[in-house]
């Protein structure tokens with residue numbers, strides 16, 4: 001298995017998970033860069049896996065399904081309800097916590113991680129360790145809590161941070177520079193954040209679970225109150 005990063009829109013990441021000559025695409029906001037990446041890699045599209053219902057993670061579904069009829073299209077049962085009808089009609093498989101999705105011999109386990117949306121999910125591949133987190137866990141940050149509450153979002157981050165430390169974290173947006181600016185304000189004495197700022201290169205994906213445990217101020221918040229305080233502060237942070 002290998003993963004190809006596909007930058008989309010202004011700061012979104014879609015990803016191709018490739019096994020042999022077949023690929024699953026995660027979070028296609030638009031079709032054109034995905035088609036280009038498939039052609040470049042010489043692989044066939046077999047599946048679309050979506051982390052949540054927002055248009056910047058699902059906007060390319062209709063065009064991709066038109067071009068590649070019969071492919072698997074996966075989203076959580078909860079978030080499927082919120083898709084616009086023309087996208088919802090493309091969905092072939094509704095999933096929930098613990099379900100498995102497969103591309104050839106690659107199996108990904110669904111982790112329900114509500115907060116950003118109520119049906120937000122991550123896709124976890126155990127070997128080689130990789131997790132696709134959408135807008136739940138970012139490098140040095142986390143998504144805004146749009147549909148859930150702080151307790152929910154913190155529990156979701158805790159679940160992801162409990163994966164093996166070497167697990168690669170493939171997240172949904174290139175927000176890392178701004179996230180690190182906030183991180184060092186939240187934890188001015190954390191030298192691992194300083195080191196991460198000094199080493200920052202773009203694209204910054206993937207991160208690792210260990211790096212997030214060490215430098216992500218939202219993963220590191222030690223109570224729901226502290227998490228809520230940091231999230232609120234970051235919402236207005238410049």
Ligand code: ZN
Pocket residue numbers: 052054057116135
């Ligand atoms: Zn989103």
Ligand code: FE
Pocket residue numbers: 054056057135172173
């Ligand atoms: Fe997004």
